[in-house]
Amino acid sequence: MSSPTDRGEQPYLISLVLQSRKALQQGEALCxxxxxxxxxxxxxxxxxxALNAKIQWITxxxxxxxxxxxAVAKLxxxxxxxxxxxxxxxxxxxxRNTDMLDAILESLGTHVVPPDFHENASGSSIFFDPPxxxxxxxxxxxxxxxxxxxxxxxxxxxxxxxxxxxxxxxxEDKSRWKTLRDFVDERAIEDALxxxxxxxxxxxxxxxxxxxxTATLQDTLRAIxxxxxxxxxxxxxxxxxxxxxxxxxxxxxxxxxxxxxFEKMEDALKDSEAGETFSEGDIHGGSGxxxxxxxxxxxxxxxxxELEDAWIVVEQGHEELLSAKRISxxxxxKHRSTLEDLEExxxxxxxxLQRQDEIEADCNSxxxxxxxxxxxIEDLIRQFNAYQLSYSKLLLEIARRRQYKERAENFVRxxxxxxxxxxxxxxxxxxxxxxxxxxxxxxxxxxxxxxxxTRWQVTPFDGDTVESLPDVDNDLLVEAKDAIAREGGPAxxxxxxxxxx
Numbered sequence: 148m149s150s151p152t153d154r155g156e157q158p159y160l161i162s163l164v165l166q167s168r169k170a171l172q173q174g175e176a177l178c179x180x181x182x183x184x185x186x187x188x189x190x191x192x193x194x195x196x197a198l199n200a201k202i203q204w205i206t207x208x209x210x211x212x213x214x215x216x217x218a219v220a221k222l223x224x225x226x227x228x229x230x231x232x233x234x235x236x237x238x239x240x241x242x243r244n245t246d247m248l249d250a251i252l253e254s255l256g257t258h259v260v261p262p263d264f265h266e267n268a269s270g271s272s273i274f275f276d277p278p279x280x281x282x283x284x285x286x287x288x289x290x291x292x293x294x295x296x297x298x299x300x301x302x303x304x305x306x307x308x309x310x311x312x313x314x315x316x317x318x319e320d321k322s323r324w325k326t327l328r329d330f331v332d333e334r335a336i337e338d339a340l341x342x343x344x345x346x347x348x349x350x351x352x353x354x355x356x357x358x359x360x361t362a363t364l365q366d367t368l369r370a371i372x373x374x375x376x377x378x379x380x381x382x383x384x385x386x387x388x389x390x391x392x393x394x395x396x397x398x399x400x401x402x403x404x405x406x407x408x409f410e411k412m413e414d415a416l417k418d419s420e421a422g423e424t425f426s427e428g429d430i431h432g433g434s435g436x437x438x439x440x441x442x443x444x445x446x447x448x449x450x451x452x453e454l455e456d457a458w459i460v461v462e463q464g465h466e467e468l469l470s471a472k473r474i475s476x477x478x479x480x481k482h483r484s485t486l487e488d489l490e491e492x493x494x495x496x497x498x499x500l501q502r503q504d505e506i507e508a509d510c511n512s513x514x515x516x517x518x519x520x521x522x523x524i525e526d527l528i529r530q531f532n533a534y535q536l537s538y539s540k541l542l543l544e545i546a547r548r549r550q551y552k553e554r555a556e557n558f559v560r561x562x563x564x565x566x567x568x569x570x571x572x573x574x575x576x577x578x579x580x581x582x583x584x585x586x587x588x589x590x591x592x593x594x595x596x597x598x599x600x601t602r603w604q605v606t607p608f609d610g611d612t613v614e615s616l617p618d619v620d621n622d623l624l625v626e627a628k629d630a631i632a633r634e635g636g637p638a639x640x641x642x643x644x645x646x647x648x
Contacts (some may be wrong), residue, residue: 177457182259192388198479211315230354231354256326327538339523350514353506396455397457400456536634539626566602
């Protein structure tokens, strides 16, 4: 006969069975969703791996193209650097030559020229024909002496009169004298230097055409490189699949435990309906099977919570794969744009290389012309150095000629004195003879016996004039001799020239 306890245990079991069935249904739903999600994740993972493989293949190809483009950029930079180095070398040569030209011009400006050297000069200079100051001032009205050295000597005391009043005034103030630089056509030099500067500016303009090429290429390559996907994939597909497999397996075990629990609860309910009774200890505490099922029933919320957490993990893995797929598809789309950029970059580099060839040809041509201009400047430097040295030798030559002239005039003067003395002596002898013997001789006999002796006059060679030489101050001769000595030797014929210091 059943007790009140027996009559009250059946509803309690029914409640447990319903609770167990609900938990089992919830577990089955979660496991079913997890299984479907895991299956979908496997497909998404396959897509992601395929996309990543394609992206990696394209990335490797892009990187190779970037390496080639970087090599082209480096080549352009090296060729440009070579041109700049040649230009810098030319600039250094020009700086040296212009400094030397300025130095020789300044040196020419320190060498004064006596007025007698140029005021009566005719013809044009080898440098240029400076305007004569005589055009605006009184001309020199010096009456040239006769051809006779005797008259020359008496008139100038050994020095030909060739200095005008203006020249004598200038001699008193050397600061007003012209210098060697005044006989240089500096305007032509300035024009030549301006031409060089203009050509140099054109060369700079040509070089500027390719100035930005390397930077432009490097910026473009950097932008393409930065747009490439990272080397590491957005997600670890294998790890996600492994995690999903782990949790789906755990969920399967949990679902199996729920099924076992439900089966036990159904068996217990069937046993109870069949008349089996449970003791007070089985229901309210003890170690029986019913008590174990009751404890399992209390664990159902925990198990469901664990299943829910596992499902969330599986779902998160699936979302990560979907996100990775979207990212890979975006990268693939960017790659298509990148490939188009690379194709355009290839055309740009072809144009740059062609333009660089043209610029190199133009710059080399201009450098050749500029080097020829440097040769012109170097020729001017040599010419002006020779001009300065020759002027120093000219001063010594004038002094040497003056000494020669003085020796010749002294010789002629002495000869004339000697001839005059001989003529006078001969006249006295002849007069004495005529006084002593003339009265005894017929007047028509030897008519020339009463002729006086011939008087002599030494004159320059027929057609020649007495040489007129300008005066050269002694300090100029000293400077000239020192300048020649610095150049390595005396002027020809100046060894015997005496210059007092």
